[in-house]
Amino acid sequence: MARALPLAGVRVCNFGSGWLGPVFGQTLAFLGAEVYKVESSARVDINRRLPPFGGGVPGPDRSLSNHACWAGNGSVTLNLKHPAARDLALRLVAVSDIAGENFGPGVMDSLDLGYDALRGARRDIIMISMPAAGLTGPLKGVRTYGMSLSSITGLDSMTGYAGGGPVPFENAFADPLGGVIGAFGTLVALHHRNRTGEGQHIDYSQQEGVMQMVGPAFMDYFMNGRVAAPMGNRHPVSAGAPHGVFRCAGDDRWISIAVLTDDEWRALAEAIGAPAWTRAAEFATAPDRLANIDALHERIAAWTSGQDAAALAGQLQERGIAAAPVLNIPDLLSDPHYRERGTFISVHHPLGFDETIYGGYVKMSRTEPNIRTGPLIGQDNDHVFRDLLGIDGAEYERLVAEQVIF
């Protein structure tokens, strides 16, 4: 028997897509909710076509990255262009607690699946919309990709090498983060509903979620009128130095080192062997080290450059210095931190291949999630439409034949 999970009994209808939609549903699913992705074979989710594919064979049920981010969600297929499909979607909403979507504002309304329609189907439904810049305001129609979303938050203007212009972050880190934030907002509303019986329509603006991370720079602007610029890996609020990544032995190998206290500085100086320069006046205090940070970082890089990053991190940690190896993709599978915590796991896909995905990305002492592979397209149609919604066999066959359930 499956163990009880915190959100047992909570059902979610997930109209989400991209990379944010899946992580939203997945987070709730890992916590025990029963989540159904609503998708269609009439317009196959573009992420189902992303290589690489399981066993190297292309197919909508074989995209490895798609499986990682959708794992936990189930799948039903409804061709929402069809009015009968819209009615079925509302019947699913009627037996759900939560409905999520991340289209642009107005798209759900144009499908006749806006908040009023959903509330008509289920009075206390919690609906969450997760567009780029929220449901109201002059920028509400702005079109972004996850990769470029952070351009309207201030963050991209302060990402790059010190003294240079912005450098692009080459993937959409704000997307999976938005899924997590959306799940959090939904849980706040679920708690409210459990106490009051009231549902609501949540407006999650991805811009406002990511702006929280820029908060320290906003405070500096509000208090001092200073406008942040790219600072490389330097400390975001200039509280200490050295602070950065330093080249080590090997090809593209680095170690991260952060010194925020005088004790940490003294320990680092000793680890280096206390050469004369570590006692120079220009590096004596944190303000000195910050004022002379380029010279300081050069000295440290000269010392780290011949050394093995992982071994050096271990040695520095023995002295209480905050240091860690800088990992690349292959390292994620071999690093002892991720191995011991079981961050990545191999699961068997029903189509006959094994794939490596991530499991519970937070560790729960009593409710470890049940991790399965990402959903086959329409894998839960039978269960949802026949068992849950009570559609009889002949009717179900007709809806499939007419490509409503499709």
Next chain:
Amino acid sequence: MAAGALDGIRVIDMGELIAAPFCARLFADYGADVVKVEPRGRGDRSRTWGPFPGDARDAERSGLFFYLNTNKRGVTLDATTPDGRDLLLALLRDADAFIHGMRPRELRALGLDFDALAAINPRLVMISITPFGQTGPYSDWNAYDINAFHLTASGMRYLGRPGEAPLEPGTFIADFYGAYAGAAWGLAAIIGRDAIGGGQHVDVSTAEVIAALFTGAQNIGGYAQDGVYETRSGVGMRLGAPATIFPCKDGYVWMLALEPGQWKGLARAMGDPDWMQLEQFLDMYNRAQNVDAMNPLIAEWTVQHTKQEIMDLCQSNGCPTTAIYTVDEVANHPHLAERGFMRDIAHASLGDVRTTGAPVRLPGSPGGPARPAPLLGEHNAEVFGALPGRDGDAVRRLQQAEVI
């Protein structure tokens, strides 16, 4: 004012610096009663980190501390003394959640490991947020945000120029990412206590959250199966183009024109120059192959216009290009003004302070910062005096004994 959604949830926040305090602030944003417990005397370390007005260091004037601790009440105690520990346990006995950023050996030293706390409060949810979590070979390592971020391969894979240092975006990415995850999973643990029969320990490694959700999700399946992987390019997306940053008259824009309609939209915005019809720029894959020839042609146009002109022209023609707004441009943007996102809050030492609103908007149960971050020990008498068996005299005795 409508009650907050999390009214009635009691949180003890023993966090310092960014991650754990931000997680607790998310609870405070929505009405939870969050009591911030700071070490007697020195307070949360973020009180020593800026920004400070005029860069003048003052424990009551840290913008960082303010930002992360609005809506909380603040107490101080020395948890290493028996009396201080008794006070802390009295607070935890009635709490729904205990949020902290201590490493396992620090927790054990204070006798605050989860089993000990569960024995006095079986419904307690403990949310630990540290770079490397409560288990694993690095769990007792000293580490800050940057150490966690670069353990996720995010910088090596996606940010920086080849041959140069991998970068972190200019803030505490791992701390904030992990804090959001801790809030979501922790709140679920609170909501689900009846379903599972009590509280539990929610263990966040900020590095693990990003390594799984971000870098792992799109790279590990392929690497595990095929043994191939990629590293940062410094130029945006390599598979399709244009998908990168361009300079313009007054800054930069993030330009995306991948799908045919987006490329046509960009062409319209640029006045349909002839070169955009050439075969080598036919689709996003061809353009990526010929990016060195294409980018200067696009830049020739962008440098003649402001970021806002480019954004408006592109957006109205169906090309999802956006301005790279600087911090002041975002702070003063009419969009956020119309949404009423910024909040002004009076603080005893800082005066009126502007800060951002809550990350998620719940019309049925509004939230967001309304009360200032606490002064050091501001609510000692109020919070400790309300504990069973501790009246004003008892609190004064604790003060004299330097417990609080």
